[in-house]
Structure formats: C-alpha cells, structure tokens
Amino acid sequence: MIYDAIILGAGGAGLLAAATAGQAGARVLVLDHAAEAGKKILISGGGRCNFTNMGIAPQCFLSENAHFVKSALKRYTQWDFLALVEAHGIAWHEKTLGQLFCDGSARQIVDMLKEECRRGGVEIRLSTQIGEIGHRDGGFTVGRDTAPNLVVATGGPSIPKMGATGRAYAIAEQFGLTVVPPRPALVPLTLGGEERLFKEISGIACPVVARAKDVSFEEAALFTHKGLSGPAILQISSYWSPGETIALSVLADAAEKLRAAKRKMPRAHLKAALAEHLPNRLAEALAARIGVTAELGALPDRTLDETAETLTRLTFRPTGTEGYAKAEVTAGGIDTAALSSKTMEARTVPGLYAVGEAVDVTxxxxxxxFQWAWSSGVAAGRAIGAKVV
Known part of the structure; x- marks a missing residue:
C-alpha cells in the first residue's frame, strides 16, 4: 500500500504525530509490534497518566543541545494539550509541583489519541513486526508498504517488559544519523559496601534535597534494599554519572534544630534529637552513621555544627542504577544535531523524522x-501535513 507517511510506534508521540498529519490530509499508517496502542501510557501515573505539567520550560529537559526543545515546546504547549484533553471531556486534577493527572484512567488518554487518529483517517496496524526498512528514490519501504515520509517513534529501551527496544537507534544508524549513548534515566540508584547500612531501613521515605553536580531537587527519597529511590532520587539520577557522588540534605536547618534539642533535652542523644523530625528508624541509622555518642548537653556547638553539616550533605557514591527495567525513560538517543528542531526531520535524509523518547531529549x-512526546509528535505531524496540502 502507498501512504503519505508511515509511523513506527503507537505510543504517545507516534499517535499524536499520526493524528496531526492525518487531520491535515495525509494518508497515514501506524505500525507497532505490541498488541495494544499506548501501552506505556496505560501504566503511567499509577494508571491515571501524568499527561503534562503546568511548569513546562526548556530548562526542565536534558539534551546534548539544550536549545533543541525550545521550538517544539513553544509551538505546541502544555496548554494546547490540556485544551485537547478538555475537548474530549476528560476530567483532570493538578497534584504537587504542577503535575496534571486524569481523574479517571490513563485509558482515557489512549482513547482520545485513537479517536484523534480516527478523525484523521489513520490506519493503525498492531501486533506487526517491523522488518527491514528500505529507502529508494526518495521513498521508504516497510514490508509491502511505502511512503515518502517515515517517522521513528519507537521510544527507548526503558521498561523492556512492555516491549521497549532500542530499534530507533538501529534505524538512525542505518540512515547515517549519530546516536548519543543511551542510558537509564529517572531510575533508582544502587549502593554498595558500608553504604548498604541503609538496607536495614528499606521502605522508609522522607523529604530531602538531592544534589548532583550543580543540580538539586527537593522531593521525597525512599531508602530501598538496593539503595535509593523516590522522586528526588529519580530526578537526580538523570544528572548523575557513574563514579560521581550524590548528596542528600535530610534535615533542613539542621544546626538550629540540633542546638534547640541541646537546650530542650541535654541528657538525650543524637538519635532522640533526630527522631523529633525524622522517622525513628532513619534517625537511628543516621545517628549510627555519624557516630556521635555523647549526650547532647556535653557536645560543644562546634560538634553540633559539624553534625548538622553531615545531615545537610549526606554523601553517597552509587554503584550504579537499577537499569532499564526500572527506568521510567531513556536518556540519550538520536542526536538532535541531525534533526530540525522545528519539524523533527533529519537534515541529511529528507522525509525521515524522529520524535519522542527516541530522540536525545529527556x-x-x-x-x-509526555509533553515532549506531544510537542515533538505534533511538530513532525504538521510538517508532513504541510507536504500534502
């Protein structure tokens, strides 16, 4: 069959690219090896899909080219996607830090995208293995189907149990595009050696400020039997590199709080002072790690200040991450230097596009x-639609 565009991947970016191009008049085919469209969407946000964020801004994305995201994010914003959600009658709510979720189910987002594809006359073919991709005379061939435009929307290798693969990188290399080495991102970190003492408090969470390099995030951290997890750790993992340290501030205004504890309960020990503000098991583990054994009243203020410094910069050297199996996304990917930031089209291969997680944007x-998936997908879809007008 002959189409105007073949889109590889029925995830968020691929479906919205298809719908956008289809509604602009293009004849579009979507191919995916999965039996169901939008599988990652369905499990996201605890089944309610955290579909965008009120605070979307270019500085909230990592890429070898920090400026690449600006055009797509500006041309299709979080407000544009929210308008689409509301047009489909999907109720939503805002949680902490500007996160927007469906009141009901993530399936509402998938159904919305499928309906938008239906309105654009898009053909979605699932449970289909993507074989060899040919390129001849300005057209692309996938199996028996051909089109002058091909969109790579197959994502990255994170969450392989959902069928994720690194096929996007092989396609990029087939067409001479470079790939920034992929790695797990938004992923729990593992600890080893003496730092595993926190294994004893597996399941304990507390608010922290997590730091790596010159970046910090103030959210919750979760101590696990393998190391560290929780929102703050997932965030900082995207900036962490093997061999580097991360630092946690587990007690804000620690010096002031310890001095107050010294005045209030001079016969108490450090564990008791920490337990006033932290979970008891965490207080015990921290006191053991710091090793101050004297009563608070016997400690000079200098010792309290040194202890406070430790509590505000508790340093770990992770041994690694829990890998793609636990990573929410993949960092790295198809090098943005090879793509137009306005259209997502490859500069050296006309008609070839890459969107969403397949690209070096995290x-x-x-x-x-998700917003990057929507914005990049719309950018490619509009560019394809403009070709068939």
Whole structure:
C-alpha cells in the first residue's frame, strides 16, 4: 500500500504525530509490534497518566543541545494539550509541583489519541513486526508498504517488559544519523559496601534535597534494599554519572534544630534529637552513621555544627542504577544535531523524522516527557501535513 507517511510506534508521540498529519490530509499508517496502542501510557501515573505539567520550560529537559526543545515546546504547549484533553471531556486534577493527572484512567488518554487518529483517517496496524526498512528514490519501504515520509517513534529501551527496544537507534544508524549513548534515566540508584547500612531501613521515605553536580531537587527519597529511590532520587539520577557522588540534605536547618534539642533535652542523644523530625528508624541509622555518642548537653556547638553539616550533605557514591527495567525513560538517543528542531526531520535524509523518547531529549519526572512526546509528535505531524496540502 502507498501512504503519505508511515509511523513506527503507537505510543504517545507516534499517535499524536499520526493524528496531526492525518487531520491535515495525509494518508497515514501506524505500525507497532505490541498488541495494544499506548501501552506505556496505560501504566503511567499509577494508571491515571501524568499527561503534562503546568511548569513546562526548556530548562526542565536534558539534551546534548539544550536549545533543541525550545521550538517544539513553544509551538505546541502544555496548554494546547490540556485544551485537547478538555475537548474530549476528560476530567483532570493538578497534584504537587504542577503535575496534571486524569481523574479517571490513563485509558482515557489512549482513547482520545485513537479517536484523534480516527478523525484523521489513520490506519493503525498492531501486533506487526517491523522488518527491514528500505529507502529508494526518495521513498521508504516497510514490508509491502511505502511512503515518502517515515517517522521513528519507537521510544527507548526503558521498561523492556512492555516491549521497549532500542530499534530507533538501529534505524538512525542505518540512515547515517549519530546516536548519543543511551542510558537509564529517572531510575533508582544502587549502593554498595558500608553504604548498604541503609538496607536495614528499606521502605522508609522522607523529604530531602538531592544534589548532583550543580543540580538539586527537593522531593521525597525512599531508602530501598538496593539503595535509593523516590522522586528526588529519580530526578537526580538523570544528572548523575557513574563514579560521581550524590548528596542528600535530610534535615533542613539542621544546626538550629540540633542546638534547640541541646537546650530542650541535654541528657538525650543524637538519635532522640533526630527522631523529633525524622522517622525513628532513619534517625537511628543516621545517628549510627555519624557516630556521635555523647549526650547532647556535653557536645560543644562546634560538634553540633559539624553534625548538622553531615545531615545537610549526606554523601553517597552509587554503584550504579537499577537499569532499564526500572527506568521510567531513556536518556540519550538520536542526536538532535541531525534533526530540525522545528519539524523533527533529519537534515541529511529528507522525509525521515524522529520524535519522542527516541530522540536525545529527556524531561524531568512529572509529565515533562509526555509533553515532549506531544510537542515533538505534533511538530513532525504538521510538517508532513504541510507536504500534502
């Protein structure tokens, strides 16, 4: 069959690219090896899909080219996607830090995207293995289907149990595009050696400020039997590199609080002072790690200040991450230097596009990666639609 565009991947970016191009008059085919469209959408946000964020801004995305995201995000914003959600009658609510979720189910977002595709006359073919991709005389061939435009929307290898693969990178390399080495992102970190003492408090969470390099996030951290997780850790993991340290501030205004505890309960020990503000098991583990054994009243203020410094900069050197199986997204991907930031089209291969997680763009936790999927998908869809007018 002959189409105007073949889109590889029936995830968020691929479906919205297809709908946008289809509604502009293009004849579009979507191919996916999965049996169901939007599988990652369905499991996102605890089943309610954190579909965007009120605070979308270019600085909330990582890429070798920090400026690349600006055009697509400006031309299709979080407000544009929210308008689409509301037009479909999907009730939503805002949670912490600007995160927007469906009141009902993530399936509402998938159904919305499928309906938008239906309105554009898009053909969606599931449970279909994508074989060899040919390129001849300005057209692309996938199996028996051909089109002058091909959109790579197959995502990255994160969450392989959902069928995720690194096929996008092989396609990029087939057409001479470079790939920024992919790695797990928004992923729990593992600890080893003496730092595993926190294994004893697995399941304990508390608010922290997590820091790596010159970046910090103020959210919750979760101590696990393998190391560290929770929103703050997932966020900082995208900036962490193997061999580097991360620092946690587990007690804000620690010096002031310890001095107050010294005045209030001089016969108490550090654990008791920490337990006033932190979960008891965490207070015990921190006191053991710091090793101050004297009563608070016997400690000079200098020692309290040194202890406070430790509590506000508790340093760990992770041994690694929990890998793609636990990573919410993939950092790295198809090099943005090869793509137009306005259309997502490859500069050296006319008609070839890459969108969503397949590209070297990674957003923060909290709806940012979905917004990149929507914005980049619309950019490609509009560009394809403009060709057939």
């Amino acid at each position: 957003g923060w936790l909290g709806g940012y990666n």
